[in-house]
Amino acid sequence: QKEVEQNSGPLSVPEGAIASLNCTYSDRGSQSFFWYRQYSGKSPELIMSIYSNGDKEDGRFTAQLNKASQYVSLLIRDSQPSDSATYLCAVNEKQLTFGSGTQLTVLP
Amino acid sequence: NAGVTQTPKFRILKIGQSMTLQCTQDMNHNYMYWYRQDPGMGLKLIYYSVGAGITDKGEVPNGYNVSRSTTEDFPLRLELAAPSQTSVYFCASSYDYEKLFFGSGTQLSVL
Numbered sequence: 076q077k078e079v080e081q082n083s084g085p086l087s088v089p090e091g092a093i094a095s096l097n098c099t100y101s102d103r104g105s106q107s108f109f110w111y112r113q114y115s116g117k118s119p120e121l122i123m124s125i126y127s128n129g130d131k132e133d134g135r136f137t138a139q140l141n142k143a144s145q146y147v148s149l150l151i152r153d154s155q156p157s158d159s160a161t162y163l164c165a166v167n168e169k170q171l172t173f174g175s176g177t178q179l180t181v182l183p
Numbered sequence: 184n185a186g187v188t189q190t191p192k193f194r195i196l197k198i199g200q201s202m203t204l205q206c207t208q209d210m211n212h213n214y215m216y217w218y219r220q221d222p223g224m225g226l227k228l229i230y231y232s233v234g235a236g237i238t239d240k241g242e243v244p245n246g247y248n249v250s251r252s253t254t255e256d257f258p259l260r261l262e263l264a265a266p267s268q269t270s271v272y273f274c275a276s277s278y279d280y281e282k283l284f285f286g287s288g289t290q291l292s293v294l
Contacts, residue, residue: 163226167280172228174225
């Protein structure tokens with residue numbers, strides 16, 4: 076059974092710090108990797124996708140992928156209180172498999 | 184833009200009752216999905232569809248049924264509701280089976 080594992084947290088960082096969110100996956104055949112953000116009581120929304128080994132940057136967000144280690148991460152630079160949410164890692168082989176999410180709190 | 188619309192937003196069922204969760208998308212997406220999310224957990228795939236007339240089971244299909252008669256609509260049917268089906272249900276659609284657009288969710292309690 077395909078698995079996607081995340082530290083559930085909660086993870087707390089001070090405003091302006093770097094938040095690091097991690098995810099491991101079990102299916103070596105996975106080719107596509109995603110980060111969704113979910114505010115409390117709301118639906119998930121896609122914030123990053125990554126397909127190749129290395130880093131992909133989008134504004135304050137950087138996704139990192141290491142297929143050999145079956146590891147994907149999300150870095151949030153200059154964290155803001157508005158970044159406080161649950162971050163879901165998703166991995167695609169045939170259909171998306173989601174991790175249980177990491178709850179991030181950015182403290183003012 | 185409406186995107187993915189789910190109804191109802193909240194519902195309380197008694198054990199053994201049945202209901203249909205409605206989902207409509209106006210983005211002409213071929214792929215549609217139903218997920219459930221239990222507290223503190225990730226999303227579990229119930230059923231999905233790759234186009235009108237085609238549906239398939241996901242990870243947790245027991246106790247549910249779906250149909251896809253049009254591209255726009257993908258209703259989820261709960262038969263004989265059980266307390267284990269208490270959850271938040273999300274419908275989603277996608278044009279490429281990877282980047283999903285979610286509805287606002289339905290919070291269902293079975294008592």
